[in-house]
Amino acid sequence: METTVKKSDFILAPYMKSNDLRATYQIFNTLVPYIFLWFLAVKAASVSFWLLGPIVVLMALFSGRCFSLMHDCGHYSLFTSKKVNRAIGFMLGAINAIPQYPWSRGHAYHHKTNGDWERYRGPSALIETEEFAKLSPSAQLRYELLRHPLMIFPGGFFYLAIKPRLALILGTYGFIVHLLTCLKQDPGIGLAKIISSYKSKNWYTAGEFWDLLFNNICVVGGVIFFGHLLGFGFFLSVYSITLTLSAAMLISVFFVQHNFDGSYAHKTEGWDYLLGAIKGSSYLELPTVFKWFTADIGYHNIHHLSERIPNYNLEACHNQNRHLLANSKVLQMSDIPDCFKFILWDSAANRLVSIASFRQSTQSIVDTADLRNPVS
Numbered sequence: 001m002e003t004t005v006k007k008s009d010f011i012l013a014p015y016m017k018s019n020d021l022r023a024t025y026q027i028f029n030t031l032v033p034y035i036f037l038w039f040l041a042v043k044a045a046s047v048s049f050w051l052l053g054p055i056v057v058l059m060a061l062f063s064g065r066c067f068s069l070m071h072d073c074g075h076y077s078l079f080t081s082k083k084v085n086r087a088i089g090f091m092l093g094a095i096n097a098i099p100q101y102p103w104s105r106g107h108a109y110h111h112k113t114n115g116d117w118e119r120y121r122g123p124s125a126l127i128e129t130e131e132f133a134k135l136s137p138s139a140q141l142r143y144e145l146l147r148h149p150l151m152i153f154p155g156g157f158f159y160l161a162i163k164p165r166l167a168l169i170l171g172t173y174g175f176i177v178h179l180l181t182c183l184k185q186d187p188g189i190g191l192a193k194i195i196s197s198y199k200s201k202n203w204y205t206a207g208e209f210w211d212l213l214f215n216n217i218c219v220v221g222g223v224i225f226f227g228h229l230l231g232f233g234f235f236l237s238v239y240s241i242t243l244t245l246s247a248a249m250l251i252s253v254f255f256v257q258h259n260f261d262g263s264y265a266h267k268t269e270g271w272d273y274l275l276g277a278i279k280g281s282s283y284l285e286l287p288t289v290f291k292w293f294t295a296d297i298g299y300h301n302i303h304h305l306s307e308r309i310p311n312y313n314l315e316a317c318h319n320q321n322r323h324l325l326a327n328s329k330v331l332q333m334s335d336i337p338d339c340f341k342f343i344l345w346d347s348a349a350n351r352l353v354s355i356a357s358f359r360q361s362t363q364s365i366v367d368t369a370d371l372r373n374p375v376s
Helices: 019-047 048-074 083-096 100-113 129-132 137-145 149-185 190-196 206-230 232-256 271-280 288-293 300-305 311-320 332-339 355-372
Strands: 344-347 350-354
Touching: 019 048, 019 083, 019 232, 019 311, 048 083, 048 100, 048 232, 048 288, 048 311, 083 100, 083 206, 100 206, 129 344, 129 355, 137 232, 149 190, 149 206, 149 232, 149 344, 206 232, 271 300, 271 344, 344 355
Parallel strands: none
Antiparallel strands: 344 350
16 A cells, blocks of 8 residues: 655644643643542541542542653653653653653654564564464463453553563573673673673663663652551552553553554565554544543554654644544544454454454355365
8 A cells, every 4th residue: 555645744843842831730730639649548548448449540540641741751752851851751650660761762662663563563462363373272262361351450560560570680680690600601701891791681771771770769669668658558559459550541542552453564564654653553532531641642643653742732733634644543432442352463464353353264264165175
């Protein structure tokens, strides 16, 4: 398919300007209510734990907004200063227990390769239909179960609360093994050379390591401090549920913005960046309240056209370029459950398919072959 529009056709530059005043206001109107809700949760728990339900739901929504603003900081779009974006991004990441800098670097790769499914298969690590067909029945079932919509809850908690801690532990263990191996081979080797020669799967640069380390110090230190202050049972319960709900919401939104019927899912050869943005990213229409809590990330096609557009300019940019987005997928909230079934990549057809449709098409081929070659 040929690209019908060029990136130069879009009016993007005026909307790529960051506004420090608006960004600061967004930080305050997110963090102040979030902190107040924690205070309210403590007071409510002293009266009745049943009162915590709606408070925790609101906390999860504000936690999700913290993540969305952190996402903008990772693109250096929220504030005009790169250093301010890094500092505020780190703080917002610590609130949600995730190291912002390593996350943003991985997310930048997603932007660079969006729609190229040979290089990037999404956070769910989807596989090709041919790979799926070669799996045993039990492995196919395990693959399907691990990508079931309900897995966004334990998966989301693991992604935020457990994975960064595990990454630091495994990476540190790997470095110790590497250190001992180097010293055994060459006792006179310098520490600088040992450090520079260590390649970890858990971080790729020194900057990622330091961000990961300081994030862990802040998160673990925060848990200890607030656990002593508020009670470990209360704090860990409320914080864990908040992170789980927040992550589930964000994973759902991110997933449907790229995994939907007709999404651009191309091989590397012939892949087109612009088509990846326009046809490989949806426009998710959300009610006003959810648009606010997700910081307008529903305008995902515009976001992929230029990640330097801050969230507070996305809607205006979308409206300015609406006539060029005829090929973009428009989704409603009611479409979200259906999108979760697109968990296989058909590389031959350059599209995403469901397991059910793949099995149906495979069975049709088998049935046709049987009709052509009947057993006598």
